[in-house]
Amino acid sequence: MKLVLKYGGTSISNTKDIQSVAKHVISLSKKNQLVIVCSATSGTTDDLIEISESIKKENKSKAEQLASKITNRHKQLAKQTIKKSDIQKKLLIKLNDDFKELVALIDGLVLLGEVTSRSMDYLISFGERFSGKLLAAAINDLGKKAIPLTGKEVGIVTDSNFSESKPLMDTTRLRVSKSIDTLFSKKTIPVVGGFSGADQHGHTTTFGRGGSDYSATIIGSCLKADEIWLMSDVDGLMTADPKIVKNAKLLKEVSYTEAIEMALFGAKQIHPRTFEPLLAKKIPMKIRNSSNAKNEGTLVTSSPSASVKNTVKCVSNIRNNGLIDIQGGSMIGTPGTAAKIFATLAKAGINVMMISQNPSESSITIVVKNSDLNKAVSVLEMDLLGKIIKKLEVTTGVSIIALIGSGMRGTIGVASKVFAAIEKNKVNVSMITQGSSELNLALVVKNSDTNTAVRAIHDAFTLDKIN
Ligand code: ASP
Ligand code: MG
8 A cells, every 4th residue: 555654743752652653664664655744743843933932022042042952852862762873873963954054044033133934934844854854764773764855855836825835736746756756666765744845936835733734645645645644642533522521432434524624623633724635536544543553543534434424423622712792783784794894803813713693684793712802802893893893792711512423414403402402401502503514513602511511412412322
């Protein structure tokens, strides 16, 4: 099989884990053609982002301190993990070159006193440069040829939308398949640092947080891989958060569309565009635990087998949001009201998570993250209060509960079952949305009611007996 294996940061952040990943890769490579994609080690991307914050605050010493923290962490990992002295020495030289480049970049940015989105992408792409080199060396250390590559080196070409770039797939397909095929013919395992590519001018771009998942599916689609495995520290997608529901179960199979909903609702953090490259080629994906190889994980496919087409597959939740009820008499029958509200929010960079409008058009209710709430309220007040908006009513500390499952489509009685279960537990629902795809039914409750509501719904649909 042609396999793309993507390792998350938590799977490659200490010596024992890196060595066991390298061992697993080597044993799989006996029967399969492998491409490895990796994230940065845990905390590294956060540290790089903090470097940029420090530069903006003109705190050069803090930026340098963080850079040496990253440096020391990787040097120490290299020394502890790589046993063969020649391989370790070569790795340390290569890491040192990267560190010098990182320090020079920081110096340059400090001089300029600004961090543009282009230099930001260059800066935060360093995490995967370090981890890719480390993992490739660990594979070399066990006697197998492996070579580290950045997204740019492997041939991922993107648009110039820094921090949220998208691949230009035609060019990318040609370049990636050529570079990987050359390595396959030399029996060398490519270890690609995820998260980044380069635009047509050669400037480094990134895909946004969690983007290594997306790197893996882009490469998988270019190679027409047989499967893509996302390896991390969880067993797969679950019917609910096991911290809330004790008898939550691992989902054996879900469809792409269900997985997309589950990714958005935070069941497991997966980059939202991860599934896009897989849809056309129908490449199956597995979500697996790197330290539990026996567990098959969750299979994400275009057509899950009939036996697993349950009505509802999971009930997930996102706490700590704010609800804004936007009211105003002149909103009724006025075309463009919603456009003005959402344009105002978009201009302020606020992501709206839920929207509902009642048919009388007298109010529009939205949910945003708590951290965006103050800003959302103030821009709406500043730009629209007294014009199309008469009043804003704000509720803080609310939780979104989402039921996901393609079997809900056209099934009668789902909503009544949900509300009966919730009512029995005396939980008040302050907002409901369901897209017309009927793939996702979401409700808003108080933060403090989250666990009760999730458990009640999990019970009502007997999700503990799902497989
Ligand atoms: N290292 C990047 C991040 O932390 C990308 C990734 O982990 O997938 O967001
Ligand atoms: Mg990650």
